[in-house]
Amino acid sequence: MILIVDDRPENLISLQKVLQAHNFEVDTASSGEKALKKVLKNNYVLIILDVQMPDMDGFEVAEAISGFSKAKDTAIIFLSAVNTELKFITKGYQSGGLDYITKPVDINVLLLKIKTFYRIYEQNRKLNEVQEKLLEEIEFRKQAEHKKDEFISIASHELKTPLTSVKGYIQLLQRSIDKEDKEKAKSHLAKAGIQIEKLNSLIVDLLDISKIESGKLKFNMQDFCANSMVDNAVEMLQQANPDFKIIKKGTTNENVFGDEMRLEQVVINFITNAIKYAPGTNEVIVNIKITNDQLYVGVKDFGIGVSLAQQEKIFEKFYRVEENSNHFNGLGIGLFICSEIIARHNGKIGINSALNEGSEFYFTIPLKEINS
Template sequence: MILIVDDTPENLTSLKKVLERHNFEVDTASSGEEALKKVLKTAYVLIILDVQMPGMDGFEVAEAIAGYSKARETAIIFLSAANTELSFITKGYSSGGLDYITKPVDINILLLKVKTFYRIYEQSRKLIEVQKTLLEEIEFRKRAERKKDEFISIASHELKTPLTSVKGYVQLLERSVDKGDIPTVKKHLKKAQLQLDKLNNLIADLLDISKIESGKLKFNKKYFNLNTLLDGIVEVIHQSNPEFTITKTGHVPVDIFADEMRIEQVIVNFLTNAIKYAPGTTEVHIKVTVENERVTVAVRDFGIGIQPEQQKNVFDKFYRVEETSIHFQGLGIGLYISAEIIERHGGTVGVNSTLGEGSEFYFNIPLISTTETA
């Protein structure tokens, strides 16, 4: 928008009409004081400012505008009929003006200057936008680098922990074997196997995320019975967590077409998280519903819950809720991998949670997934 400042009404009217005919948005002020009030409220691209005005003259107005941080970069063109001496023009530039036009105004020259200033403004605005985008991208590289460093540190720790445990159990096994203590040997072997299983799962997650990054995560879709799959998962999870009662409700009346192994991976991730983040509780609920040719599987725990502002991030790569990362181990990639698997099935994932009352993680996929498998 252009602001014309002149104490002569005829000058305001004529200039306003000319500029509006050329599709410029124009505002007017009949005094320096009025102009300053408008500058405080409105951002102008250009101010056409008469020098000779009662009260505040154009130079004083320009100097005052230069003191406003919001308007400091606004271009000012001075108009004057009284004096064209070099010293007078110099004063205009030193007051903050970028150009000087003498009266009577040559409309063609004024229009040329106005168009030039607008072009400069547009270019400056685009440069500022580019600069802002670049700064945001740089900050995103920095954040990604920090996330990567944090992940490497966490991964090293998580992989080292089961390896150290296995090493300890092997040493205990050697002593028990020497003593011929078979019950103790079996106990240590079982514990070592649990640590090896944990290590295997960590490595599998790392391999999966590598495949996702390279676009090489493969799917083998076929028809299978989701009810049977769920029953098998519940049985296995219950065996390793006998203190938990896992209740399943709902039924899928037909076989679904999807990657059975990958869907199992997602459900196991949801269930193990439900148990992991619900210490002191003994219940997990699984609910299965079918509607509009889509099946939804929801896993509900009664554990610590998640803050509302953190819920939108739980499926992000490497994200770990700060409060829980201190107390619970993990790489922060299980939910990310689950989300990728479900998305590749044409589905969605989500979470409903209340802090201190528990969380419900769910996914929804079509009964027949026909999305790309490679």
């Protein structure tokens, strides 16, 4: 729900009608004092706060709200028709606002910002739910306390990074719009979208691992073309990484029984890791073949490689190679999820590697259904 705070009824009504027309749930307050009372009683995703109000201005209201624990995740957007100087904009951010918009308001820009904040709020809400489940899982089933602490620290850092970037790009977007620089505005919006996708990808991994632990990870098993599945993964990642050569070797006309989407997820993870952990190189090879009624898919890079000791642990949950953890981001759960997916297909996952000589991650699964 959105709370609009403005002492002018005509402003409240007009903005309320616009937001409700776009299916937002809206509440209003005609003064800072009334707004604070409502914040204590209700949960709001976003507060749109007028700066110029009698008795208690928007800055004072924002500072008071920042002290409310239940409003710690609530975003605040300032609106101002008079205080448009840099010192007032700076004060708005210092008071706890995430954005400062000057009037007259471009309603399309405002709607864009509101939708972005809603997406971030929803992702944070899902993240909090997943983190709670993960903490329970780690507390009851895993005895390694230091791993729990390390994972929470990594997760917080990894999730905060794209979120911080999104906030920054939104601010740059506003400046570009104010300057009527449409090209830069489009660029900032596109970059914000990329960061949101990164955040979403991390959350999807967290949700997957939660489902694995609770036995609720669903599979849609049916016959499909393995060759097309690999082609789709290669094509998608080639478009996303135009400077890298992703070379597919081998082909097959055989159908495979399994969950096409989940197996494509494994191939995408292998290729993504191959690109990430091979700095200074520009080539990845994807091998596909059929041997003894088994599908083999392997992804070879020419990067840093993995030692024998590390190979024994690399598919474990939360495992991250120590000497690489400070150079490469990640939660340490992607390969664990891959191993669980392949296990559900009665297959085998593995790695062939040597330090400084590259790695080939691979999996094999039977072509036909096997009763577990």
